[in-house]
Amino acid sequence: MDSRKRTILQALTENYISSAEPVGSRTLAKKYNLGVSPATIRNEMADLEELGFLEQPHTSSGRVPSDKGYRFYVDELMSRAPIGYQLRERIRSTYQSRVRELEWFIHQTAKLVSDITGYPSIVLAPSWEQGIFSALQFVGMDDDRALLIMRTADGLTQNKTVSIPKELSLVQLNALAQDFSRQFAGVAIGDLQNYVLDPLSTSLLEHVELWQTVLGWFLSEGSDEERMTVAGPLSILNYPEFNDINKVRRVLGFLEQDKAVEQIVHLHPADGVMALIGSEMSIEDIQDCSVVTASYRIGQTVVGRVMVVGPRRMQYAYVMTVLEVVSDELSQALKWA
Amino acid sequence: MDSRKRTILQALTENYISSAEPVGSRTLAKKYNLGVSPATIRNEMADLEELGFLEQPHTSSGRVPSDKGYRFYVDELMSRAPIGYQLRERIRSTYQSRVRELEWFIHQTAKLVSDITGYPSIVLAPSWEQGIFSALQFVGMDDDRALLIMRTADGLTQNKTVSIPKELSLVQLNALAQDFSRQFAGVAIGDLQNYVLDPLSTSLLEHVELWQTVLGWFLSEGSDEERMTVAGPLSILNYPEFNDINKVRRVLGFLEQDKAVEQIVHLHPADGVMALIGSEMSIEDIQDCSVVTASYRIGQTVVGRVMVVGPRRMQYAYVMTVLEVVSDELSQALKWA
């Protein structure tokens, strides 16, 4: 892999990323002054194809980077785009708000990223189950309804409006909640269910079913439901590789399923900004896509990810820079705990 | 418009709704035993076309109902589909839950309707601005954050986590909130902003900007943001009239805009179940769609709508029945106030 091959691969990849058309030897020779003739480039391209970095859609059309080609481009060739002042300010100002709600941050982030990059974006919220339980509290709303608030050690909260069981008063409920909080503070929320209630606390034992119900609300409905936020899914339609209605169906369908996206994270749990190219994800529905993902934190712990989904010929350099900055700023903004 | 024309229009419409193919005279004569020959039907169809009920995609293809034709079919010809026992039960059971959160009901409804009908559905939540203000309350979360709860006379609540201004304590905030609640209970939330704060209450006057901020949160971010819920948008891709990527873009794009949908409601604010066919809505992006909409209530007041968007050849009878039942059950479930 000599330096000329590298130059050619880089030029070809960048040209294809911006044009979406297979790139021929003549085009390369003309646009980038490589100092060699098309014929030479043809030879080099033939070599690059043999090495697996390029592909030909059909005999005698230009070449296109293979997944391996993109990978090499991202890892070795591409120069990371610098972030502009205006863009950085735009990102910062998004998070300057008095609202202190996780959900709000998640939504804003998703919109922002999709807007800036022009690709669909996904933001994965902190997994509720992995949070550390801290306290439970009831606030009366009216005669038969109460607001139930759960808090984690990170300072995250979630609340639900529920109907009060007839046999209990609000005061009793809160007494129970205090008991409960004292007993289980520090336990991971996902594990709460498995804990046998401490036989010493008679007040809790009497109401085992109640606590099961309460936990059920937070665990099932509260967490999974809103864990994933997608913004700008339709921007995928702007890219010519998705002119086929079936591809559109597969990609948009994929973006609708919460679970599918978690697969990606599961398979590639690395920290920081990372690109996943086409088949590297081994998920059929998005074979024609690449994903760039970045993690964000609350305090020191990685709690969620920001992702961008686009065609394989994604603007990797730009998107990776944006995600780096966004996930940084988001982590900063979430330092409220 | 004699009875034979009516029969033919009905048969043709129903055939087209289920086949999506222009219907010819031979097909009609064969499938529905009308007792006349294709030639006669051709004459009748020519008449129906002249009257504006039918259209021909091109000379010598079968006919297709025009918007006027669908309108006549919906108003005069179609027999309302009865609802099955199982379906009714499915709808009922959806609303049997201890969760008492408006948002939850809205989401469930949207999913349910899209699932049952096979078309995208939209649910419009009660307009927060039109609710009657009842009370405001702060609940402390930790040192610098509080949960702000607003309640309407209908029993709806909305809450936000906010950071506490440094110069105020939680106790002070709640004293102010009580003052505020006493003074403005009964006022429409949308009007709150316009009220000059009562000069008698000195405690309030001191913190005018604070209340402006508080109101700002509820009015701008809280209300519009989540007013519209869409479920199952991709089911539109199952219908052959949306094989064209540009039509898909327009319809899905329309479904993404909150504001556009409110246009429909604005133009056709009628109560009860209603079908809007193609050009009747005069919204370009959904010229090729029909919409069925139904209103639901909290108590006696209509507060929102459930809508289904589909191709013009929608299964009107079925969808209208479903929406009637769903909006009924939803209204029942919301009778908690």
Next chain:
DNA sequence: ATTAGCACTCGATTGTTGAGAGTGCTAATA
């Protein structure tokens, strides 16, 4: 090692043709 030259391949575009579905009109029929 590079490059000019050239034959060759393959997709995309255009034009042609034939089949099929459906019509409108006319003349015959009940």
Next chain:
DNA sequence: TATTAGCACTCTCAACAATCGAGTGCTAAT
């Protein structure tokens, strides 16, 4: 007078052939 059989006509669609052009691989010359 209303209906119908018959027929010529129109229009779409699929299949096929012809042409064009971008781009290649190979060979021979530099």
